[in-house]
Amino acid sequence: MTRAPLRQLFVFLLLFAAGLILQAQINTANLSGLVTDPTGAVLANVTVSVSNSATGYSRTARTDGAGLYAFQELPIGQYSLRVTQSGFDTVNKSVVLTVGQRAREDFQLQVGSEQQTVKVESAAPLLSPDDASISTVIGSVTIEQTPLYLRNWDDLLRTVPGVQIARYTQQSGATSAGRVGDFNVNGIHSLQNNFILDGIDNNTFSENVQELSTESSHPSVDTIAEFNVITNPY
Numbered sequence: 232m233t234r235a236p237l238r239q240l241f242v243f244l245l246l247f248a249a250g251l252i253l254q255a256q257i258n259t260a261n262l263s264g265l266v267t268d269p270t271g272a273v274l275a276n277v278t279v280s281v282s283n284s285a286t287g288y289s290r291t292a293r294t295d296g297a298g299l300y301a302f303q304e305l306p307i308g309q310y311s312l313r314v315t316q317s318g319f320d321t322v323n324k325s326v327v328l329t330v331g332q333r334a335r336e337d338f339q340l341q342v343g344s345e346q347q348t349v350k351v352e353s354a355a356p357l358l359s360p361d362d363a364s365i366s367t368v369i370g371s372v373t374i375e376q377t378p379l380y381l382r383n384w385d386d387l388l389r390t391v392p393g394v395q396i397a398r399y400t401q402q403s404g405a406t407s408a409g410r411v412g413d414f415n416v417n418g419i420h421s422l423q424n425n426f427i428l429d430g431i432d433n434n435t436f437s438e439n440v441q442e443l444s445t446e447s448s449h450p451s452v453d454t455i456a457e458f459n460v461i462t463n464p465y
Contacts, residue, residue, distance in 0.1 A: 258429060259304040260328035264336040266294050266314060273298025274340065277316045283308045307332075307457070314338050329368045331459045366461040367391045374455060384452035385414065391460050393417040413445070416462055421445065 266277045279300045282289035285308060294300045307328050314322040320343035328334055369387050379386045388394045396414040413421050426433040426446050433447050 258306060258330060260307055260330065260332040260334060261301070261303055262305055262310075262326070262328060262334045262336065263299065263301040264338065266298050266300065266316075266338045266340065268319070268340055269342060271339075274316060274319075277314060277340070280313045280315075281305065281310045282313075283310050285309065312336060314340065316340060319343060329370070329459065330457055331366065331461065332368075364461050366459055368457060368459050370457045374452060374457070379452060382452050384450070384455055384458070387452075388414055388460070391416075393462070394460075 262281065264279075266274045266279070268274055273294075273296075275294055275296050275298060277294040277298075277300070278291060279294065280289065280291045281302055283306070286306070288306060288308075290302055290305070292300045292302060305328055307330050309325065309327045312322075312324045312326055314324075319340035322338055322340060324336065324338075326334060326336055367390075369390065373387065373390070374384070377387060385396065388396055393416050394414055395416075414424070415421050416424070422445065424445060428446075428448055428450070435445055435447055
């Protein structure tokens, strides 16, 4: 049977801690930005490097004619950014990328020497200027330190604004009454949720949920590194 049209996109990106390197192409975030000089003019051909000391992963890009750089599909984690250009001070900055994030970091280089390094420290932005979606990331600290009855990861959805969970310990005759993953977001029906597991469709096939689950695979909370709840009006 065909699935009813979605009125709201509700996405879970679940990451297995053991698969961050092998499955980097789907457990990722994007990072982009603009590089300018002290007058605000764009700088082309500036070298921008990112490196993750925990994994040894690194990449390098150069700004285009509009002063823009972009890193697509970076594995999530904490990165060190390094911006270098002849005749300007080198800039270093740290940034943390979460699953599904579209991060932006702009730089204004100061005239100086490449031998002089400027370290930039800033708080994480509360709003993403490049992404209009509303999302909540449940990280590894919350997952590890929160006591969960029956060790179900979806109990952590109670920490997300607008989520109402119905437990599945009883079945009242209907095929949908006892299903796993039964929750509503901002009043949207639970059958209109969309599950993505490591970048792969994780929805059950039948519209009336005869499998007693809206998820094809329901992983243990102990295998999850983090997940992201994204809500968009359709």
